[in-house]
Amino acid sequence: MVDTQRIKFAYHDANWEFDTGDPDALRTPTKIVVAADVTDEMENHLFCPECCTNLTKSPKNRQRFKNGRVACFVHWPSYRHVKCGLRSTKPDGMNFATEEAATQALDRGDLVLVHQFMTQQLHPPETSGTYNQTPVEDIDGPQANFPIARHRGQTVRLPTRISSVQTLCRRLDENLYRHYQLPGNSNPQQLHDLLTPVSGITGEDDRPKLYYGKIMSSSVMSANPQPHHLRMTKLECGSQIVDFYLKQNNASQESKGIGTDKVGRYVLFWSGITANGIGYCAEQLGWGEFALVPDLYTRLLDDLAEA
Numbered sequence: 001m002v003d004t005q006r007i008k009f010a011y012h013d014a015n016w017e018f019d020t021g022d023p024d025a026l027r028t029p030t031k032i033v034v035a036a037d038v039t040d041e042m043e044n045h046l047f048c049p050e051c052c053t054n055l056t057k058s059p060k061n062r063q064r065f066k067n068g069r070v071a072c073f074v075h076w077p078s079y080r081h082v083k084c085g086l087r088s089t090k091p092d093g094m095n096f097a098t099e100e101a102a103t104q105a106l107d108r109g110d111l112v113l114v115h116q117f118m119t120q121q122l123h124p125p126e127t128s129g130t131y132n133q134t135p136v137e138d139i140d141g142p143q144a145n146f147p148i149a150r151h152r153g154q155t156v157r158l159p160t161r162i163s164s165v166q167t168l169c170r171r172l173d174e175n176l177y178r179h180y181q182l183p184g185n186s187n188p189q190q191l192h193d194l195l196t197p198v199s200g201i202t203g204e205d206d207r208p209k210l211y212y213g214k215i216m217s218s219s220v221m222s223a224n225p226q227p228h229h230l231r232m233t234k235l236e237c238g239s240q241i242v243d244f245y246l247k248q249n250n251a252s253q254e255s256k257g258i259g260t261d262k263v264g265r266y267v268l269f270w271s272g273i274t275a276n277g278i279g280y281c282a283e284q285l286g287w288g289e290f291a292l293v294p295d296l297y298t299r300l301l302d303d304l305a306e307a
């Protein structure tokens, strides 16, 4: 019995036990491990991101099943009595049947309605003389109509967020299983189902999506680079297209930490796809519409791209 790739990663902790451990202590980005990186010593110390019971890699000693499917994680049968959304082999169709269910999911953080991603950087108000350097990355948005599954055509008013891709990246391990309704989408989906690999891009697309791509190079076409010069960050694409670039000015990319030294890292962005010479690009993104993904999640995204 296989969990059909629903478990994207495990938390590995040699000193944690399901029966006595604190789930918050387990759920730490430094502890995430993908199936391909599991070693023999990790066996018995791998835990489910949702229910925190033990997981095991399947097949145990190979990276792929005989049919070519990549290795994955499965729950231990001994914890079958513990409820977990990742145990089911059915696709996740999170319908919020009632206003109460939707409101509770919002309160728990399991449901996030994104009204839009920030186009401009907002500076926090100065308080009592100490300037807070932390940029504002997520604020309250307007109330919006949200469809209630049980009553066809009925909607309720629920609060939305004006958020940023940076916010999604910060705890990607936790956010992966949260339900997001992104701008222009009519139903919430788990973040892992919304993440679209740049390697799958085949042409122009007006409809913005949440893309992730691996940096191959990043450069400014000038001997004397200025903040307003265009920085071309090349992302790994599939064989269907010639090349793909994130095209933004030097200052805006550098402010996100994107530069020559970030080859091999991922960027996450919310954008449509436009032509760029004989290849394609994402351009003119707002401040909250792209981010460099923390290195802790590089292996996770490698694994998602491969699946």
Ligand SMILES: [Zn+2]
Pocket: 048, 049, 050, 051, 052, 053, 075, 084, 085, 086, 087
């Ligand atoms: Zn589980």
